[in-house]
Amino acid sequence: MTIQTIIVDDEQPARDELRYLLSSYEDIEIVGEADSSTTALALIRKTEPDLVFLDIQMPGKSGFDIASDLSDLAQPPIFVFATAYDNYAVEAFEKNAVDYILKPLSEKRLHLTISRVRQKIQESSLHDRLHNLLHNFKEPQQKIAKLSVEKDGKIQLFSLKDITYCQYEENQIHVFTSNNSFTLYSIPTMDRLEEHLEGSTFYRIHRATIVNLDWIAEFSPWYNGKYNIIIGDATRTELTVSRLRVKEFKQRLGI
Numbered sequence: 001m002t003i004q005t006i007i008v009d010d011e012q013p014a015r016d017e018l019r020y021l022l023s024s025y026e027d028i029e030i031v032g033e034a035d036s037s038t039t040a041l042a043l044i045r046k047t048e049p050d051l052v053f054l055d056i057q058m059p060g061k062s063g064f065d066i067a068s069d070l071s072d073l074a075q076p077p078i079f080v081f082a083t084a085y086d087n088y089a090v091e092a093f094e095k096n097a098v099d100y101i102l103k104p105l106s107e108k109r110l111h112l113t114i115s116r117v118r119q120k121i122q123e124s125s126l127h128d129r130l131h132n133l134l135h136n137f138k139e140p141q142q143k144i145a146k147l148s149v150e151k152d153g154k155i156q157l158f159s160l161k162d163i164t165y166c167q168y169e170e171n172q173i174h175v176f177t178s179n180n181s182f183t184l185y186s187i188p189t190m191d192r193l194e195e196h197l198e199g200s201t202f203y204r205i206h207r208a209t210i211v212n213l214d215w216i217a218e219f220s221p222w223y224n225g226k227y228n229i230i231i232g233d234a235t236r237t238e239l240t241v242s243r244l245r246v247k248e249f250k251q252r253l254g255i
Helices: 012-022 037-047 063-069 089-094 107-136 190-196 243-252
Strands: 003-008 028-034 051-055 078-083 099-102 146-151 154-159 165-169 172-176 181-184 202-206 209-212 216-221 227-231 238-241
Touching: 003 012, 003 037, 003 107, 012 028, 012 107, 028 037, 037 051, 037 063, 051 063, 063 078, 078 107, 099 107, 165 190, 190 202, 190 209, 202 238, 202 243, 209 238, 238 243
Parallel strands: 003 028, 003 051, 051 078, 078 099
Antiparallel strands: 146 154, 146 181, 165 172, 165 209, 172 181, 202 209, 216 227, 227 238
16 A cells, blocks of 8 residues: 655755655655645645655744644544754654654655654554454444434434434534534544444445445545545535545445
8 A cells, every 4th residue: 555645845845855755665655745834734634645744844834733733633644744953853743743854854764764654554554453353343233223413402313314424523523414414412433433333324434424325326436546425415515435445335335
């Protein structure tokens, strides 16, 4: 699997140098570059990369600010901070960076960084596989027919067949019907919700999105191995299937 990577630096020569050095790694795929915090935030949320090289000192928001702003993602990318100064190391690792590298970059030091990134990704992959394995050995749960949601201070129950999809955003799970949306009640995480919906027609197409397969009107290949689906609701909502989930998604649809 390739490691989809974004380079964020306000200086073009610095981006060019890093892109050149990374070109020697067959498993590193550069999917975008950004020269400002605004561009970086939009690009990272859109492409959902595995790895982001972040310059610390930039006009406006710093690299640390960008990492903080992305902390609401269900699964943030791996961050590697880059800077010409060596007095940011402690703060970098406080931001859960996998590494901190100094400019000008050296091939030897970058090789160590990529090794750390690979190890981090392997650990995450192993964790997910173990989670799925243990999940398969759980005692079968009683299938549910409804979800409880909150709207205007009131708790309502919705049949699963009426729910089009559920999405995690701004630290809340939102439940969507064909023409309305609600806040999910009493289930705090997408992992818990996925377990709750096991055995139903729902499938997790993305770390932040679970969709009711019965409501999918159409779907088609998109870019970077992802798929685009359209929900048959009042607004023909478009959602994205993560590239890592496309194969199982198609299997669930019998394709």
